[in-house]
Amino acid sequence: MMSKVLVVDDEESVRQMLKDVLEDDGHQVMLAENGREALEKITVRHPDAVLLDIRMPEIDGLAVLDIVRREGSTVPIILMTAFGITDMAIQAIQTGAYDYIIKPFNIDELLLTVKKAVNMQDLVTEVAALRDELAQNQGDSLLIGTSPRMQALYKDIGRVADRNVTVLILGESGTGKELVSWAIHRNSSRRDRPFIKINCATIPENLLESELFGHEKGAFTGADRRKPGKFELANRGTILLDEIGEISLSTQAKLLRVLQEKEFERVGGTETIKVDVRILAATNKDLARLAREGGFREDLYFRLNVVTMTVPPLRERREDIPLLANHFVQKFSGEFNKQITGFSQEAMDLLCSYEWPGNVRELKNACQRAVVMATAQVILPDDIPFSVQAGTHGVETPVYTPGMTLKEIVADVERQVILKVLRENNWNRSATAEALGINRRSLYAKMKEYGLI
Structure with missing residues (x-):
């Protein structure tokens, strides 16, 4: 799916030149010749990124940027200016511009900036969708119970929630392991950051690595654009690896590296991506026994098993x-x-x-x-x-x-x-x-x- 880029400039020659360059790079391009038209297309067409000239008659670029941000839109806006690093450019960044580029354009720099802006918007969109899903399920997000076993579990959650340690959550199917993970996140200093869950048992083995770490365009058949993985989306937040006992040994090795080094590469990529993610893992399997029998890496088990919590069965x-x-x-x-x-x-x-x-x-x-x-x-x-x-x-x-x-x-x-x-x-x-x-x-x-x- 092609990304949509809106180009806003009062000079027709600049608009057409940018249109040709961006279309050659694989983008779908929309044009606007003034601020009023730009505001209409941002509202109606929802572009993935905007190239916006600062100097325009009637409504200038800074005014357009201010209106868009006050209306709550997070679309990345790249301002175009012929005046270099000035107070105006600094003000643009403070108002919420993604970046600015200087005329005359360096085409490679322009294309790279647009690419980064589109990728960032993909992240924003996916995290927002995940948060919406979480909000819809929040009615079931409370751990309920006053029994001694549950009271002991609440105390354990309180002790570790704000400690940046990996937690292994054990328990039979249906006991509420996911709710425990959500309670840990909600009571941590990362509570306002993403909480992303992935069920390792429901994703085919050949796709799980891409789901976790993302992939580059062309990495495999059907990879028509770069896609961020769950670890990238969870940066500065928390990720829950549910059913972790189901992942293959090869994926376990790559997961171990994330735990040790806090870095990884996307499938088909060479760029090393560093993340700050708190990892929670859940399983109904006996990982210690699996590790002894060779079905689970011992080194990964020990990395996951910093703190263990067991959710009691209902009986x-x-x-x-x-x-x-x-x-x-x-x-x-x-x-x-x-x-x-x-x-x-x-x-x-x-x-x-x-x-x-x-x-x-x-x-x-x-x-x-x-x-x-x-x-x-x-x-x-x-x-x-x-x-x-x-x-x-x-x-x-x-x-x-x-x-x-x-x-x-x-x-x-x-x-x-x-x-x-x-x-x-x-x-x-x-x-x-x-x-x-x-x-x-x-x-x-x-x-x-x-x-x-």
């Missing part, structure tokens, strides 16, 4: 189940526009006696289903999923409940089968996928759909 903090269940019911009642006040005692007893192999994620899924199915102002036992009613992890014949569709019944059976095979294989996804005759990515998608991760 080991049953006193938190009512608090969590009522929180989820309140959340889903609002989403589905229902007036549900809570659970009947019999329904709550079912929740508290169940083992919850899928942990908090499974409880959340069960509460969502209960809210959808409820016809009264309280959740009744019949609103609870079949597996929880049966109080077992085997595959039970579901009892039809009025209002249930065939699709819902089949989905419940499928979930029970997956859960049973996961438990039989000690939650090993590769073995489970093989036993079920599906690939790991399909299994992961099903587990996510049914609240098992």
Whole structure:
């Protein structure tokens, strides 16, 4: 996808010359001959970068820059001036210009400046999208629980949050490892910087390196432009490497270098990029055992294992189940526009006696289903999923409940089968996928759909 560059100059010859040069360099070029037209095109066309002349009639470049910044736009603006380093140029940078270049132009310098500006805007856009995604999920961003195990976890988070150390977060699937990582970031001095998460299990091995470290244009088929990686986007912030036990040994070696040297190269590139990133890692695997057996690099394990936190499974903090269940019911009642006040005692007893192999994620899924199915102002036992009613992890014949569709019944059976095979294989996804005759990515998608991760 070509980047869009807006050229603003009151001299037609300058506009045309810059248009030809930029198009030859692979950019899509828009033109404006005055400040008023520039403001309109910035608002409507959303360019990736702007080349803006300072000296123009009516509205000069500095005024355009000031208006754009006051309206909240972050588009990189490169000012063009024939007056060298003057008070005007200094004022331009202070007002929010990305850079300025001096007429007559050095074409190589101009193209390099535009390229850097476009790359910076890519970073700004992607980080903004990640922050928006995080904001949308913030309703589920709180760790909930008053049990002694959770109180101990809160204290550990408080002790390490503002210490710039790597933290390895352990726990079964669905316990809330990602929420622990978010709590660490939110309570650190990096709280106003990016918090970027990457699930290593969902990205094919041949693409994971590019996701982590970025790639240069032409690095592989389909790489039509430079792309920053997650480490670059997380600079001065925090990155969560979820499911870190799934990455290959070759990628582990490159990750070790980032931990040791705080630097890397993009795929297909030679430029060394230095970053200041706090690394958090999460896994439901026994990394110590994997390291002993050769499935995980020992040196990387020791680098990650500076501080270890273990998130307790839900069955080991049953006193938190009512608090969590009522929180989820309140959340889903609002989403589905229902007036549900809570659970009947019999329904709550079912929740508290169940083992919850899928942990908090499974409880959340069960509460969502209960809210959808409820016809009264309280959740009744019949609103609870079949597996929880049966109080077992085997595959039970579901009892039809009025209002249930065939699709819902089949989905419940499928979930029970997956859960049973996961438990039989000690939650090993590769073995489970093989036993079920599906690939790991399909299994992961099903587990996510049914609240098992």
